[in-house]
Amino acid sequence: MTMTDLSAAAIPGPATPYQGDIARYWDHEARPVNLRLGDVDGLYHHHYGIGEVDHASLGDPEDSEHEKKVVAELHRLESAQAEVLLDHLGPIGRDDTLLDAGCGRGGSSVMAHQRFGCKVEGVTLSAKQAEFGNRRARELGIDGSVRAQVCNMLDTPFEKGQMAASWNNESSMYVDLDDLFAEHSRLLRVGGRYVTITGCWNPKYGQPSKWVSQINAHFECNIHSRREYLRAMADNRLVPQAVIDLTPDTLPYWELRATSSLVTGIEEAFLESYKDGSFQYVLIAADRV
Numbered sequence: 088m089t090m091t092d093l094s095a096a097a098i099p100g101p102a103t104p105y106q107g108d109i110a111r112y113w114d115h116e117a118r119p120v121n122l123r124l125g126d127v128d129g130l131y132h133h134h135y136g137i138g139e140v141d142h143a144s145l146g147d148p149e150d151s152e153h154e155k156k157v158v159a160e161l162h163r164l165e166s167a168q169a170e171v172l173l174d175h176l177g178p179i180g181r182d183d184t185l186l187d188a189g190c191g192r193g194g195s196s197v198m199a200h201q202r203f204g205c206k207v208e209g210v211t212l213s214a215k216q217a218e219f220g221n222r223r224a225r226e227l228g229i230d231g232s233v234r235a236q237v238c239n240m241l242d243t244p245f246e247k248g249q250m251a252a253s254w255n256n257e258s259s260m261y262v263d264l265d266d267l268f269a270e271h272s273r274l275l276r277v278g279g280r281y282v283t284i285t286g287c288w289n290p291k292y293g294q295p296s297k298w299v300s301q302i303n304a305h306f307e308c309n310i311h312s313r314r315e316y317l318r319a320m321a322d323n324r325l326v327p328q329a330v331i332d333l334t335p336d337t338l339p340y341w342e343l344r345a346t347s348s349l350v351t352g353i354e355e356a357f358l359e360s361y362k363d364g365s366f367q368y369v370l371i372a373a374d375r376v
């Protein structure tokens with residue numbers, strides 16, 4: 088099957104009722120905070136931002152263009168997050184294939200192809216997201232290299248050792264981590280790199296805080312603890328090379344978002360849980376050994 092021959096692939100139903108819920112959730116998602124940010128430059132993300140806010144770029148709050156500038160700034164910070172994830176993939180060649188596990192509308196996949204010139208396979212539970220990502224790839228003329236498929240990331244059709252690198256950008260809170268890392272470990276070649284950026288609860292807090300529970304309910308997900316990530320990697324031949332606490336770097340994004348007209352109601356939970364230490368935004372990069 089060639090990269091663009093999607094018609095040949097039989098799409099099985101969801102593996103579990105829960106995966107059916109998540110497929111429906113993302114099939115129906117159309118929040119302005121995601122679509123308006125994506126419209127800035129055609130990279131559509133479903134993850135959050137990192138880095139300092141460029142307050143000078145926002146200008147006067149009374150200015151009629153202010154809201155547009157806030158949208159552009161939030162989007163710049165979300166793309167900066169994806170750039171940091173890609174920075175940790177290691178050397179990638181044009182002939183390599185990467186896996187974007189839980190690819191959403193495909194923003195990170197496109198960025199990876201633009202940076203490395205390689206092939207990128209994205210998988211999502213949502214047919215709407217896969218169609219959206221494949222349409223964007225066609226519009227950009229890169230559908231020979233970047234594609235999305237409706238597929239469970241715990242059970243993919245890719246070959247053992249096929250991937251030079253793989254990642255989960257804010258998509259690992261929907262699955263069991265042992266199952267997830269077993270599949271990444273199977274797909275990665277020895278020496279290949281796995282990267283995740285994720286929110287995780289802090290074992291030092293004791294248990295998930297009320298804010299973490301609120302985030303779980305809001306997104307129908309199941310946030311894991313930092314310890315669970317490290318244990319599940321160790322059990323699946325993934326050896327961490329970097330564990331970076333991005334919590335201080337993501338706070339400016341949330342402060343700005345909380346003041347914008349695009350608020351969704353979840354801003355307080357992120358801000359409060361990051362500040363009380365119960366929740367952390369982390370990047371973990373690991374080598375397949």
Ligand SMILES: C[S@@+](CC[C@H](N)C(=O)[O-])C[C@H]1O[C@@H](n2cnc3c(N)ncnc32)[C@H](O)[C@@H]1O
Nearest residue numbers: 132133134189190191211212239240256258261
């Ligand atoms: C918050 S979005 C992140 C999207 C993307 N990684 C990004 O950074 O824009 C979560 C994604 O995980 C996907 N997902 C959740 N569980 C999955 C599973 N078992 N297999 C494949 N994708 C899954 C959803 O379909 C959705 O696309």
Ligand SMILES: CC(C)=CCC/C(C)=C/COP(=O)(O)OP(=O)(O)O
Nearest residue numbers: 118120121132133134257285286306
């Ligand atoms: C860090 C954690 C716990 C993430 C949970 C997964 C998630 C829903 C990410 C953002 O998606 P989105 O961009 O669709 O959300 P929003 O509409 O809030 O921007």
Ligand SMILES: [Mg+2]
Nearest residue numbers: 120121133134
């Ligand atoms: Mg978003």
